[in-house]
Amino acid sequence: MTKLKVLILSDGVPGHVSQARGLVDWLSTRYELVCVEQTVALRVRSLSRLLLPYMLRINRVGPHIGTVFYDSGMLGSETTRPDLIVSAGGNTSFLNVALARKWSVPNIFLGSGRRLHSSEFSAHLTLEPTGQSHNIVMDLVPTATNPSEPAENGGALRDRLQLKNRQPLYSLVVGGDGAGYSFDETTWSQIGGLVEGLSKRDNCRWLVTTSRRTGCAGEQLLKKALPVSVLADSVWWSESPRKVMNSYLDASDAVFVTADSMTMISEAIASRKPTTVLKPADGKPPERHHKALEQFELAGYCKLWTLGAVMPSLPANANIDNHARDLLLSRLEQQIPSLLRHSLASSAR
Structure with missing residues (x-):
């Protein structure tokens, strides 16, 4: 079985990066994968946020989006073609869509799409429904532990x-x-x-x-x-x-x-x-x-x-299990059938 090659587009914001890495962690429980993370920065944000939704809508954003609108030395090379693109944070959304079109690969985005329609993504993950196609509502936001933190338990x-x-x-x-x-x-x-x-x-x-x-x-x-x-x-x-x-x-x-x-x-x-x-x-x-x-x-x-109310009693332990994770992964498989080729379960059969 070939490994699922995942490209994470990171805007460097810890909360966004944690969500994208968290989703990849969840994916790793079901698929054998190899992950590459690329940090990108949107140039001239106010102008880019204004132009890019329109340019993507009329399909006028070409393969050079990475050098024109983003600061990054990696993007655009065919040798980096992944099987799946994942990102969180609105500033990565435009590049997520453009590269998915360029490489003809599925893409997943978490969070607000910066005026982009949910259908621009193979799966658009949000906590509240957008009312648009390809939107998947999460029960819980995936988060990742930080690998750079000390290992002290x-x-x-x-x-x-x-x-x-x-x-x-x-x-x-x-x-x-x-x-x-x-x-x-x-x-x-x-x-x-x-x-x-x-x-x-x-x-x-x-x-x-x-x-x-x-x-x-x-x-x-x-x-x-x-x-x-x-x-x-x-x-x-x-x-x-x-x-x-x-x-x-x-x-x-x-x-x-x-x-x-x-x-x-x-x-x-x-x-x-x-x-x-x-x-x-x-x-x-x-x-x-x-x-x-x-x-x-x-x-x-x-x-x-x-804050300011009567002192709270402690709640019970957070009532979570693997249900939220497994439900989201199953929904992703329905939305992105190509994921099934990399399933650990299928390789065991």
Whole structure:
């Protein structure tokens, strides 16, 4: 059986890259594959976003799109022809379509298509239906662990932190302004109050990591609000970034994550730990983001909690199994029959 050759187009945005890699990880459970990842950057974004949807629609984007509209030294070579193209993030969508046409190969895209119709892709994966052909609605966003993160597992982290008698350990994963949510001094204070209140109630310690989105000002306000005595370990991204998500989630008995990042929420859910999503009270998220969070809660993946409300009880362990993954892969096989040629199951028969 020949291996499925997959090309990931990456825009370098961690959340987008994680989704594309996550889907490839899911694919690897069913197909034997080899993956190449290419980072690309859209030139003159505002002009390119305006021109490319129209040019693709009238079929005027040729094989030189990679050199004209994108900064990349690889694209356009016939020697790199894959069996499948995968990408996430709107800035990769145009190149995804153009290369799929050039090479006559199927393509999968995750997220908003930047004014492109879902039918431009062999499969367009979203959390909310687009109402267009070739759209597949995901139950859960695939995410990948970061291969560049340290291999320290949760048990090793607990030992290094010298936690006593299996003391409960909670993670706080913090983003910042985005997806219709904003974080001001009051919001950071409410998060600090939640951490302090749960520490007293549950006798827990905390692992805290901020992110690029938090910003220096947000970190300073959060530091001011957090009781230092309850912190087992912390990462302040603007001061000294460390990629600790894998080990923090593995070590945690429960996870609290801010509502602004779908990728961080999906990673928390994928850890199978009790996950609580923290929403600022005055948030105005886009409808599709709001509905996705509601669907996650309805499915038992997480609990939604509005900052400032009565202190939450811990939810049950994230109620996920392989159903979401297997359902999506089966839908992809129906949409892209050529995948079946690379199925591990077919090779075993």
